[in-house]
Amino acid sequence: MHLELADFLAHPGKHIPFAIDLNASRATAQLVEGRFVTDIHVAGEAFVQLATMYLRVKITAVIEQPCSRCLAPVQSTVDLAESFTIPVAATDTSTDLLPQVIAFIRNSLDPHPLCRPDCKGLCPVCGINLNEHPDHVCPELVKNDRLRLGDFLK
Ligand SMILES: [Zn+2]
Ligand SMILES: [Zn+2]
Structure with a gap:
């Protein structure tokens, strides 16, 4: 799912709320290991000004990674609040938030998840x-x- 830009481009500078789900399997393809158990929910508000979109969002998802000791699947909840910008052209009809959102999630993940503290x-x-x-x-x-x-x- 891409974010439709028509409303934002028609009202430059106006803060418009939005919510969008990024497909779990498309998102999983961007991971080195692990998988998304749920779609990535992105909700917040955004506005466009001078070919830039300013977004302030909450990002939520459930992800499954292998335990770094025993490889058993470990589920964890992603719950992030992020502000960022993306370039948009006046001729764009939609924009894909996935690359930026995945980057935030990757940075937030525990690099050594454990299925339990004493695994x-x-x-x-x-x-x-x-x-x-x-x-x-x-x-x-x-x-x-x-x-x-x-x-x-x-
Ligand atoms: Zn043995
Ligand atoms: Zn383990």
């Missing part, structure tokens, strides 16, 4: 989830230790 992560040797197997003693590691001990006893 135990994955076994570094075999990759088993240690949250589900807290008593895991890695058979690979035990085997390697035995090999090493065997070398030692030779």
